[in-house]
Amino acid sequence: MARITASVYTSHVPATGVAMDRGRTGEPYWRPLFAGYEASREWISANPPDVVVLVYNDHANAIGLDMIPTFAIGTAARFPVADEGWGPRPVPEVVGHAGLAAHMTQSIIQQDFDLTIANRLPVDHGLTVPLSLMFGQPDRWPCAVVPVAVNVIQYPVPSGRRCLGLGRAIRRAVESFDDDLDVHAWGTGGMSHQLQGPRAGLINRAWDNAFLDRLVADPEGLACVPHVEYVREAGSEGIELVMWLVARGAMADLAGGPPPQVVHRFYHVPASNTAVGHLVLQEAA
Ligand code: DHB
Ligand code: FE
Numbered sequence: 001m002a003r004i005t006a007s008v009y010t011s012h013v014p015a016t017g018v019a020m021d022r023g024r025t026g027e028p029y030w031r032p033l034f035a036g037y038e039a040s041r042e043w044i045s046a047n048p049p050d051v052v053v054l055v056y057n058d059h060a061n062a063i064g065l066d067m068i069p070t071f072a073i074g075t076a077a078r079f080p081v082a083d084e085g086w087g088p089r090p091v092p093e094v095v096g097h098a099g100l101a102a103h104m105t106q107s108i109i110q111q112d113f114d115l116t117i118a119n120r121l122p123v124d125h126g127l128t129v130p131l132s133l134m135f136g137q138p139d140r141w142p143c144a145v146v147p148v149a150v151n152v153i154q155y156p157v158p159s160g161r162r163c164l165g166l167g168r169a170i171r172r173a174v175e176s177f178d179d180d181l182d183v184h185a186w187g188t189g190g191m192s193h194q195l196q197g198p199r200a201g202l203i204n205r206a207w208d209n210a211f212l213d214r215l216v217a218d219p220e221g222l223a224c225v226p227h228v229e230y231v232r233e234a235g236s237e238g239i240e241l242v243m244w245l246v247a248r249g250a251m252a253d254l255a256g257g258p259p260p261q262v263v264h265r266f267y268h269v270p271a272s273n274t275a276v277g278h279l280v281l282q283e284a285a
Contacts, residue, residue, distance in 0.1 A: 015272035036266035056126035069116030074147035082122035107173035167249020187247030189240025193274035
């Protein structure tokens, strides 16, 4: 059977993708940030997933404002790298897992989550930057990816509770798939940042670190935080953090099992206009 073995959480700042693509990670501005991912790269090469269920948001690149699914699942065999205006990032095409995705779609919809089925889904920096942060610059990504896209762009956005519940549904879906697969759940976006208006550049270290504390130790309490608190405390784009609750909901402790182990935790300011946060949780052995 398939099983969830770990969850990974990371910001997806597009400028970090550009730094990797252009070989600039050793520059003084970037070095401390990429140093924070070295332990995770070592860990993931020792604990490679067969599939990553990658929870991310599109930034009006593949999903425009004509139709806005709250939750969508990528069911295709392959996902092209989106052109965000400067040509696609020079990274490998993302290979899906159509069998697992079809099973997850069936299972999750029957658990009463109305997923939109995305049979064609170019993937933007929200999905490709986390892959690059964790895997570096391989010729091919070392695992398949099932994208789960969450609307955090256009209000109303889903609540933390709904996101945690989707994670629980993802766990049940994965655990009822017959193939022998190690599956990671990744939550991406955040941390505090605001890209526009008088508060552009907002960073809230105290709130971000409390979010990390509670994501580890009190996910159910954290899931009750209303979206207006994210926006007030973490800026208009800080709402991306609600997606981390989807990945957290997929861990065993939310299904009555033991708490996960913290493999790695990292927080860094600045990266472009944002605070960068990163966490790796592994299921208890
Ligand atoms: C920036 C951060 C994001 O998360 C994003 O999606 C776009 C831009 C930024 O810091 O510039
Ligand atoms: Fe973003």
